[in-house]
Amino acid sequence: MPAPAQPAHYDLRQPDAHVIHDDAEALRIAHQVAALLRTGAAERDRRREVPADVVDAFSNSGLWGITVPREYGGAEVSFATLAQVIAIVSAADPSLGQIPQNHYCLLEDLRLQGSPEQQRFFFDLVLRGHRFANALSETGGKTVQDIRTRLVAEADGYRIDGRKGYCTGSLYAHWIGVLALDAQDRAQLAFVPRNTPGLVVVDDWSSMGQRTTSSGTVLLDGLRVPAFNLLPTYRSYESPTLAGPFAQLTTAAIDAGIGRAALDDTIAFVRQHARPWIDAKVDHASEDPLTIIQIGSLEIHQEAAEALLERAGWALDAAKPAPDEDNVAAASVAVAKAKVLTTEVAIEASNRLFELGGTRSSLLQHNFDRHWRNARVHTLHDPVRWKYHLVGNWALNAVKPPRHDWN
CATH class of the missing domain: 1.10.540.10 (Acyl-CoA dehydrogenase/oxidase, N-terminal domain)
Known part of the structure; x- marks a missing residue:
């Protein structure tokens, strides 16, 4: 018999947050x-x-x-x-x-x-x-929507049993949102204090990138939840809401940040440490014309990604007061366009860093490979190839995107 999973420990202190006003x-x-x-x-x-x-x-x-x-x-x-x-x-x-x-x-x-x-x-x-952190996704199912965790009504509330993966932030959380299916196979979201008996956070995230997100496993064994802590999250997709575009917007924003970090480190390293190629016949790598062209291309694509991200945010803002089939679909398409560019520029910038920085940029002391690892791992959240399909189907056939967490 395998040893039971050991709960992770993290020092959770009494919070004392500033309140931001605008x-x-x-x-x-x-x-x-x-x-x-x-x-x-x-x-x-x-x-x-x-x-x-x-x-x-x-x-x-x-x-x-x-x-x-x-x-x-x-x-x-x-x-x-x-x-x-x-x-x-x-x-x-x-x-x-x-x-x-x-x-x-x-x-x-x-x-x-x-x-x-x-x-x-x-x-x-x-x-x-x-x-708050999530215990939403599960590993091993046929698709990401294959949820096995069950919610069972009991006399004093509900009971949840299951196993969750990719539980980002679970190690650092005071509360965890647990997704489970009820007796009618409807998705319900339970808000549960981190220290509740029956909930175990396992710090087993071992990905090559996004290493400190604590996106590991959460185990649910006889977890008891009062009715007050339960949300009927399935309703967010029965009618047009911004739940899906919102999730995608926040995901694309992370990729935009990864791209910007890789580009900033590329520029700094080229200025300070890289050597020009001999055929350029210049004194500094920052004067190498082919390097200048590459930096210019990266800067243009990064700013384009950031601009599409901002425009996607505006699309959500426009739909928020009265979401309907049309403006929610338009928001999904706007976010999909942003997600394509933020994905591609994050991977491209983190790769070009080494080409333009040269061999010395690959030294472990810089740990620049974290940019590529982070970009490559985080952009796996959902396949960007389907964003091209979504945008093309909207432009060519006026087909609205399906409503779910990934659109």
């Missing part, structure tokens, strides 16, 4: 947090460790609460601002940029399907600095 403050604090996270990012990747002080400083900054609706005390920043915040933080450390991504998605679930009482309770926790 978009401008959110962007200003995002840059401050990015400066903090940039220091030590390469070493955290190398060691696969994030000190609790770093995560606490991030969440206590108030950035994890910026989507809380104004009626509950939050800034309710625009979707375009949220995407920019995620990209700014992810350019400093994309693993830490990713850990609140599902936190934001869970808050969007609350906005869409939570009762006023649930919203008041959980949004207050978030503004105080509580961190």
